[in-house]
Amino acid sequence: MGMTPVVSSSPSERLSAGGIELEVVRRGTGHPVLLLHGMQNVDPRARFLDLLGRRAEIIAPSHPGFGHSPRPADFETVSDLVHLYLDVLDGLPYPKVTLMGFSFGGWLAAEIAVKCCHRLDRLVLVDAFGLKLSDRETPDILDVFNTSPQEVRRRSWHDPAKAPDLDAMSDDELIVRARNWDALCLYGWHPYMYDPQLKRWLRRITIPTLVLWGASDGIVKPSYGRGYSALIPGSRFEVIEAAGHHPEIEQPEAFADRVAAFLDR
Numbered sequence: 702m703g704m705t706p707v708v709s710s711s712p713s714e715r716l717s718a719g720g721i722e723l724e725v726v727r728r729g730t731g732h733p734v735l736l737l738h739g740m741q742n743v744d745p746r747a748r749f750l751d752l753l754g755r756r757a758e759i760i761a762p763s764h765p766g767f768g769h770s771p772r773p774a775d776f777e778t779v780s781d782l783v784h785l786y787l788d789v790l791d792g793l794p795y796p797k798v799t800l801m802g803f804s805f806g807g808w809l810a811a812e813i814a815v816k817c818c819h820r821l822d823r824l825v826l827v828d829a830f831g832l833k834l835s836d837r838e839t840p841d842i843l844d845v846f847n848t849s850p851q852e853v854r855r856r857s858w859h860d861p862a863k864a865p866d867l868d869a870m871s872d873d874e875l876i877v878r879a880r881n882w883d884a885l886c887l888y889g890w891h892p893y894m895y896d897p898q899l900k901r902w903l904r905r906i907t908i909p910t911l912v913l914w915g916a917s918d919g920i921v922k923p924s925y926g927r928g929y930s931a932l933i934p935g936s937r938f939e940v941i942e943a944a945g946h947h948p949e950i951e952q953p954e955a956f957a958d959r960v961a962a963f964l965d966r
Contacts, residue, residue: 702749706860711871711887713861714726714865715846716760716789716792717792718785718786718788719767719784719785719789720769721770721771721773721776721785722770723762723763723764723770723789724763724768724769724770725744725760725761725762725763726743726750726759726761727759727760727907728745728750728751728754728758728759729751729753729755729757729767729963730757730758731755731757732758732799732964733757733758733760733793733795733798733799734753734757734759734760734798734799734800734801735761735786735798735800735801736758736760736761736803736805737764737800737802737803737810738761738767738804738806739787739802739804739805739806739828739946739947740804740805740845740881740885741767741779741878742763742767742768742770743763744883747949748953749948749949749953749957752953752956753956753957753960755797755957756957756961756964756965760798764806764809764884764888765781765782765785766881766884766886766887766888767877767880767881768880769877771955772884775886777888779808779888779889779896780942782809782822782888783809783812783813783816785791785812786809787817788826789900790820790821796820797820797822797949798821799821799822799823799824799964800813800814800821800823800824800825801824801825801827801960802825802826802828802829803827803947803949804828804920804946804947805885805889805894807826807827807828807829807830807831808829808831808889808895808896808899810825810826810829811826811831811903811906811929812831812896812899812904814905814910815899815902815903815905815906816906818905818906818907821908823908823910823911823964824906824908824909824910824911824933825910825913825960825963826910826911826913827913827949827956828913828914828915828918828920828921828946828947828948829912829921829929830842830889830895830921831895831899831929832896832899832900832925832929833892833895833900834900834925834928834962836956841895841921841925842893842894842895842921842925842963843919843921845920846886846890848963853920854917855895856920856945856946857918857919857920857946857947858945859917859951863947863950863951867883870912900932903929903932903933904932906933906936907935909936909963910930910933910935910936910937911937911938911939911959911960911963912926912930912933912937912939913930913937913940913941913959913960914926914940914941914948915940915941915944915947915948915952916940916941916944917943917944918944918945919946920946921946923940926938935947937963939959941955941959942955946954
């Protein structure tokens with residue numbers, strides 16, 4: 702269940718856990734950080750990887766069904782993902798790591814931290830899903846499957862010009878993007894992007910936690926992030942200005958600085 706040897710920073714590397722071979726992006730040296738991606742798998746060209754990689758060793762797998770990671774036919778719930786990443790943590794050659802999750806991956810990271818604080822030294826949640834905070838009639842999380850793509854784009858970015866240019870993508874990149882969307886729908890459709898039980902158990906997270914949010918996020922608003930942080934004892938809530946749902950992409954320098962400062966604290 703160990704890691705495959707590191708030979709490059711390309712996404713063709715593999716990490717084996719629970720009988721599943723996950724593609725993985727690795728970058729940098731230093732403090733180990735297991736990064737759980739959001740609605741799309743991590744682009745190995747993303748600038749934040751190099752910036753944060755100066756301070757930390759980043760290990761960023763693609764979840765089963767995302768990127769080029771296979772998904773077994775009977776593997777289809779958030780619980781499956783959480784238990785797979787418990788296997789990943791058991792296989793890493795470090796006594797403890799920092800767990801960082803973006804968006805959908807932030808939901809996974811919160812679930813894992815509730816169950817497994819003894820393998821973690823810190824937790825970073827970035828524009829995370831996973832909770833129902835408002836009343837039944839008030840949506841906390843934009844329904845990205847039943848909202849027009851133009852509106853999803855507008856709500857996702859402080860500057861929509863920073864969004865990926867689909868016209869410039871290769872056929873393989875477009876196939877991966879569609880595959881990611883299908884997997885996200887499978888795992889997060891019902892109930893939509895939250896676990897009704899998670900809210901109760903966030904009190905079990907006792908490690909230092911940073912809840913980091915894009916000030917212009919229209920998918921999950923900063924008020925949702927503040928509510929999330931309030932449920933985790935002692936957590937810090939911080940906002941990155943001029944960023945939407947993807948602060949690591951829109952403001953990579955500010956994002957890397959905030960995370961590095963938290964790791965050093």
